[in-house]
Amino acid sequence: xxxxxxxxxxxxxxxxxxxxxxxxxxxxxxxxxxxxxxxxxxxxxxxxxxxxxxxxxxxxxxxxxxxxxxxxxxxxxxxxxxxxxxxxxxxxxxxxxxxxxxxxxxxxxxxxxxxxxxxxxxxxxxxxxxxxxxxxxxxxxxxxxxxxxxxxxxxxxxxxxxxxxxxxxxxxxxxxxxxx
Amino acid sequence: xxxxxxxxxxxxxxxxxxxxxxxxxxxxxxxxxxxxxxxxxxxxxxxxxxxxxxxxxxxxxxxxxxxxxxxxxxxxxxxxxxxxxxxxxxxxxxxxxxxxxxxxxxxxxxxxxxxxxxxxxxxxxxxxxxxxxxxxxxxxxxxxxxxxxxxxxxxxxxxxxxxxxxxxxxxxxxxxxxxxxxxxxxxxxxxxxxxxxxxxxxxxxxxxxxxxxxxxxxxxxxxxxxxxxxxxxxxxxxxxxxxxxxxxxxxxxxxxxxxxxxxxxxxxxxxxxxxxxxxxxxxxxxxxxxxxxxxxxxxxxxxxxxxxxxxxxxxxxxxxxxxxxxxxxxxxxxxxxxxxxxxxxxxxxxxxxxxxxxxxxxxxxxxxxxxxxxxxxxxxxxxxxxxxxxxxxxxxxxxxxxxxxxxxxxxxxxxxxxxxxxxxxxxxxxxxxxxxxxxxxxxxxxxxxxxxxxxxxxxxxxxxxxxxxxxxxxxxxxxxxxxxxxxxxxxxxxxxxxxxxxxxxxxxxxxxxxxxxxxxxxxxxxxxxxxxxxxxxxxxx
Numbered sequence: 001x002x003x004x005x006x007x008x009x010x011x012x013x014x015x016x017x018x019x020x021x022x023x024x025x026x027x028x029x030x031x032x033x034x035x036x037x038x039x040x041x042x043x044x045x046x047x048x049x050x051x052x053x054x055x056x057x058x059x060x061x062x063x064x065x066x067x068x069x070x071x072x073x074x075x076x077x078x079x080x081x082x083x084x085x086x087x088x089x090x091x092x093x094x095x096x097x098x099x100x101x102x103x104x105x106x107x108x109x110x111x112x113x114x115x116x117x118x119x120x121x122x123x124x125x126x127x128x129x130x131x132x133x134x135x136x137x138x139x140x141x142x143x144x145x146x147x148x149x150x151x152x153x154x155x156x157x158x159x160x161x162x163x164x165x166x167x168x169x170x171x172x173x174x175x176x177x178x179x180x
Numbered sequence: 181x182x183x184x185x186x187x188x189x190x191x192x193x194x195x196x197x198x199x200x201x202x203x204x205x206x207x208x209x210x211x212x213x214x215x216x217x218x219x220x221x222x223x224x225x226x227x228x229x230x231x232x233x234x235x236x237x238x239x240x241x242x243x244x245x246x247x248x249x250x251x252x253x254x255x256x257x258x259x260x261x262x263x264x265x266x267x268x269x270x271x272x273x274x275x276x277x278x279x280x281x282x283x284x285x286x287x288x289x290x291x292x293x294x295x296x297x298x299x300x301x302x303x304x305x306x307x308x309x310x311x312x313x314x315x316x317x318x319x320x321x322x323x324x325x326x327x328x329x330x331x332x333x334x335x336x337x338x339x340x341x342x343x344x345x346x347x348x349x350x351x352x353x354x355x356x357x358x359x360x361x362x363x364x365x366x367x368x369x370x371x372x373x374x375x376x377x378x379x380x381x382x383x384x385x386x387x388x389x390x391x392x393x394x395x396x397x398x399x400x401x402x403x404x405x406x407x408x409x410x411x412x413x414x415x416x417x418x419x420x421x422x423x424x425x426x427x428x429x430x431x432x433x434x435x436x437x438x439x440x441x442x443x444x445x446x447x448x449x450x451x452x453x454x455x456x457x458x459x460x461x462x463x464x465x466x467x468x469x470x471x472x473x474x475x476x477x478x479x480x481x482x483x484x485x486x487x488x489x490x491x492x493x494x495x496x497x498x499x500x501x502x503x504x505x506x507x508x509x510x511x512x513x514x515x516x517x518x519x520x521x522x523x524x525x526x527x528x529x530x531x532x533x534x535x536x537x538x539x540x541x542x543x544x545x546x547x548x549x550x551x552x553x554x555x556x557x558x559x560x561x562x563x564x565x566x567x568x569x570x571x572x573x574x575x576x577x578x579x580x581x582x583x584x585x586x587x588x589x590x591x592x593x594x595x596x597x598x599x600x601x602x603x604x605x606x607x608x609x610x611x612x613x614x615x616x617x618x619x620x621x622x623x624x625x626x627x628x629x630x631x632x633x634x635x636x637x638x639x640x641x642x643x644x645x646x647x648x649x650x651x652x653x654x655x656x657x658x659x660x661x662x663x664x665x666x667x668x669x670x671x672x673x674x675x676x677x678x679x680x681x682x683x684x685x686x687x688x689x690x691x692x693x694x695x696x697x698x699x700x701x702x703x704x705x706x707x708x709x710x711x712x713x714x715x716x717x718x719x720x721x
Contacts, residue, residue, distance in 0.1 A: 038467075038468060039466065039467050039468040040468060041468035042448075042451055042465065042468050043448070043449065043468075045451070046410060046449060076470055077468070077469065077470055080470040080471065080472075081450075081451035081471070082451070082452035082453060083410055083452040084451060098372065098621075099372040100373035100529070100530065100567065100601070100603045101373055101529040101530050101603060104530055104603070136411070137370065137372050137454070137621070138371070138372035138373055138374070138375075139195070140191060140192060140374075141191070141195040141196075141227075142373055142375070142530070142535060143227035143228050143230070143536060144192075144227075145529065147195070154194075154195035156195065156196065
């Protein structure tokens with residue numbers, strides 16, 4: 001996801017803007033505790049992502065205005081670190097571990113299988129908003145390798161089939177909740 | 181009768197299901213109203229047997245694992261008087277206090293992970309009962325110069341991987357007249373397959389804080405930063421809690437214990453960038469910028485965080501400090517080899533029977549760690565190589581297993597001590613694939629600031645990809661060697677300088693695997709239409 005282009009941004013800043021008025025109260029709470037601390041940018045962004053699940057464009061624009069950072073610097077920091085994302089995550093964040101022990105245990109086959117079954121690439125979200133497929137450098141559960149982590153739960157000793165079964169199970173669970 | 185039940189609740193325990201086992205034990209105790217203290221501890225290190233439960237009655241401890249929730253009732257029945265039905269001897273890990281019946285624990289020498297798995301990391305009293313903060317109190321009575329000298333005498337070398345003598349580093353910043361000075365604890369454990377620092381923080385957070393405090397007193401620093409991975413939420417929370425406790429206890433803040441020393445600690449969460457393990461990049465990240473490295477010199481000891489003198493130490497280095505002050509530098513130096521004192525923790529994983537966290541004296545032969553402690557390869561397979569130091573390290577073939585674990589000895593093999601990731605590879609693993617794997621990682625994590633690392637690793641990766649597909653060219657090996665030496669010599673920071681290591685060591689010890697992957701067409705002297713290699717351009721790059 002890209003932020004708006006430079007041209008659009010100029011228009012947005014100089015000819016009346018969507019940022020009229022103060023930021024939403026939850027954002028003010030986050031920003032207020034870090035005013036005047038130029039080193040806190042990463043922490044601020046982490047908290048914003050923690051609150052919204054991702055980094056919404058408008059909140060970043062507010063952050064730039066309120067804390068006095070150029071938007072370009074915020075964009076630079078956000079794109080540098082793996083943790084930050086510009087788009088909302090799916091309900092289940094599926095992370096396949098790519099650590100060394102998992103790699104030796106063929107985690108690449110798991111990732112490939114899930115990509116095919118879900119029909120999405122890495123770092124993408126399924127159209128129903130259920131699954132976001134990601135990889136993680138290492139979760140440090142090496143004796144359970146290969147592992148996949150879905151939200152907070154770790155699935156140990158995975159095979160491509162078992163990994164997909166686990167996701168199908170979650171999908172069924174989510175489907176039931178909708179019916180109820 | 182005093183009874184304590186300890187259950188490991190570290191990240192790896194929880195991944196193995198310790199959460200539900202804990203609840204099962206809790207309800208067992210509540211239902212029967214047993215006079216038992218239930219303790220949530222850090223990890224004992226025995227990852228291959230997690231969840232691990234330690235039942236201690238009148239000082240006699242029995243270690244069990246893996247304890248699934250359905251095993252809880254029969255197991256506790258046996259101890260608390262309702263017969264011994266259904267308990268399999270296989271569940272028992274160890275019955276002896278010194279763990280001599282369980283070589284994985286019995287043969288380790290624990291210094292930095294001594295209390296992991298024994299104490300409740302959220303309980304300051306537990307830590308204080310095991311000489312907690314005694315070393316710091318002792319240090320306050322010594323002169324800062326004497327402490328720096330003691331650390332020098334202990335032969336402690338930085339545990340982050342490079343192995344610079346800690347005492348010398350402290351001495352340099354000690355002498356600087358510039359104020360303020362900063363201390364940074366590097367807990368950005370980014371190597372895939374390494375989790376020593378996480379286990380140390382989750383199991384015994386105050387030990388590292390104590391080391392940081394002693395470092396602050398010795399160097400004259402007034403503020404400390406702990407840079408920890410955001411991917412370690414449990415470690416971050418444990419640390420936050422411990423810092424609060426330390427503040428209440430009076431070892432953090434103004435005029436600490438009436439000594440006139442001021443020191444406080446801030447936690448900085450990293451946001452997922454491997455290069456931030458490099459000290460200059462880490463400092464930029466603390467400053468809230470993109471974590472890109474910068475030229476050294478000037479070194480952080482002169483020109484560090486915000487331009488002030490700064491000292492960066494790894495978690496394990498700091499966790500070693502208190503034992504040096506308490507037991508004396510000679511004791512620590514004698515644990516290790518002539519040039520390097522103390523112990524080193526390793527995260528043992530891969531094709532090994534007893535995986536987990538192990539700590540051994542420096543100088544221990546690799547063989548002892550792999551076979552006596554680790555139990556050898558899984559499924560009776562043969563050992564092929566051991567990969568040390570993750571993406572910056574290299575592999576050591578099975579024929580060199582008598583190499584002592586020591587900075588200089590390991591360096592001679594082409595590998596490095598590294599931060600402590602140790603992956604055991606069995607005969608089924610392709611070494612070309614391993615080199616490709618590690619280089620994919622470094623290539624991905626290269627920050628892009630300097631050209632040798634940004635372009636060089638990409639070019640190397642292209643060549644490795646060809647080998648992986650069995651399409652290597654005759655001159656690819658030469659080209660790879662040349663690229664390796666260029667990238668190693670001319671990259672800006674440690675990430676690039678060490679990136680070729682996995683390739684170089686596999687080339688050195690397993691060249692036949694590369695040769696086998698050279699395409700038949702290349703050998704027969706015909707051009708292979710499938711390969712889109714452009715040797716001339718690559719040689720220039």
